[in-house]
Amino acid sequence: MKVLQINTYYEHGSTGRLVEQLLKKQKESGIEGYVMYGRSIGEEQLNENVIKINSKTGFLAHKYKYHLLGRNGFYSKNETKRAVEIIDEINPDIVHLxxxxxxxxxxxxxxKYLHKKNIPVVWTFHDCWPFTGHCNHFHSIGCEKWKTGCFSCPLKTKGPRSIIFDRSKESYEAKRKLFSSIKNMRIVTVSNWLNELVKESFLQGISSNVIYNWINRSVFNEDKTDETFKIKHNIENKFVILGVAPAWTTRKGISDFLELAKIISEDEIIVLVGSTLENKLFGEKPVKNLPKNIISIPPTKNASELALIYKSADVFINPSREETFGLTTAEALSCGTPAIVYDTTACPEVVGIDETSGYIAKPFDVQDLYSKVKLVKTHGKLHFSRNAISRVNKLFNKEKNLSEYLNIYTELVKNKG
Known part of the structure; x- marks a missing residue:
């Protein structure tokens, strides 16, 4: 069996790492796996089965055409024509988007190519973009236009930004027609919450499964805990409240951490991993002059370094307004660190409602968030660690969840035959 994965990134970022690990699992299982990806972040460890299909120049051209003209996903024509020629040469049994x-x-x-060739498709939804006319997320503003047809998009100027034209209606109709044309397709969502949204969208007639993102326990685990990180930042005697995000935007909860900094006690410190200066990419002002009880750490591509930071924390907080999964929360739990999330979107699915791995706070209520921090402080980190790790092993198990994808491949190939 030949399986071709297509994603924005390979190896880097949350989805890029998942694609890499799935490719490795395919190889171990006797599947001839391939990857096509569009953009680089660092130096990828490539092989002949991993193919970059766009350039930095092509990416920028696509991006700026979108910013000016709207309709993300309708440019890069020449690059995609070449990619389709490569797909023809590979002749995959499954294309996994x-x-x-x-x-x-x-x-x-x-x-149009996938429809013409009648290639079975598995499509993992990591956000809501496949069934909207513009945005990746809409929950925080309460928009429900995606259920019947997008128009006059309230998020037009937000990331991803369309500066001039609102073409959400046109894009919505085109996506509905294109995505519904594949006869043998399986949608995989990364949470039950996202799966319920799909059932209300124009893709409701397509079969869907839930497969949670998995955690690499060989990296994100409770082993080899030391004080290196705390010593480096002179916080050995502090109760560490950790947050992790690629960029600290309003959607990710930066304003909540700023409010939290006003009320925490002197023996507590907030550590934020991720950029506080790239908010302008999302139509927001950069966050400067952080209070003294917030330590800002640049984003890291080193998973082992990130795992050490998770282990050094006493509690992890994910105050995001909307998450289709919440990978950083699961990574923290895997390192034995209890987590606190808001009761919104898929966030509670990761922590659980039984309060054995952490807590669920009232949505966007910083006082309630802090009350949960004090509960963790009272009980102690070790009170939650064993259950947190057990939850990861049960729900976000790498081998189990990877194998579920292989089962779907087999099923779709049989259906085609």
């Missing part, structure tokens, strides 16, 4: 809205591929050319 991940994120296809990263300014690198033309969805019209791709889906």
């Amino acid at each position: 991940h994120n296809i809205h990263g300014y690198y591929i033309n969805i019209e050319i791709l889906f």
Whole structure:
């Protein structure tokens, strides 16, 4: 069996790492796996089965055309025509899509080709973009236009930004037609919450499964805990409240951490991993002059370094307004660190409602968030660690969840035959 994955990234970022690990699992299981990706973050460890299908110049051209003209996913025509030629040469039994809205591929050319060739498709939804006319997330503003048809998008100027034209209606109709044209397709969502949204969208007639993202326990675990990180930042005697995000935006909860900093006690410190200066990419002002009880750590591509920071924390907080999964929360739990999330979107699914791995706070209520921090402080980190790790092993088990994808491949190939 040949399986081709297509994603924005390979190896880097949350989805890029998942694609890499799935490719490795395919190889171990006797599947001839391939990856096409569009953008680089660092130096990828490539092989002949991993193919970059766009350039930095092509990415920027796609991005700026979108910013000016709207309709993300309808540019990069020449790059996608070449990609389709490569797909023809590979002749895959399955095409496994991940994120296809990263300014690198033309969805019209791709889906017309997949329809013509009648190639079975697995599509993992990591956000809500596949069934909207513009945005990746809409929950925080309470928009429900995606259920019947997008228009006059209230998020037009937000990341991803369309500066001039609102073409959400046009994009919605084109996506509905293209994505519904594949006869043998299985949607995989990364949470039950996201799966319920799919059932209300124009893709409701397509079969869907829930497969949680998995955690690499060989990296994110409770082993080898030391004080190196705390000593480096002179916080050995502090109760460490940790947050992790690629960029600290309003959606990710930066304002909540700023409010939390006003009320925490002197023996407590907030550590934020992730950029506080790249908010302008999301239509927001950079966060400068953080209070003294917030330590800002640049984002890291080193998973082992990140795991050490998780282990050094006493509690992890994810105050995000909306998450389709919440990978950083699961990584923290895997390191034995209890987590606190808001009762919104998929966040509670990761922590659980039984309060054995952490707590669920009232949505966007910083006082309630802090009350949960004090509960963790009272009980102690070790009170939660064993259950947190057990939850990860049960729900976010790497081998189990990877194998579920292989089962779907087999099923779709049989259906085609």
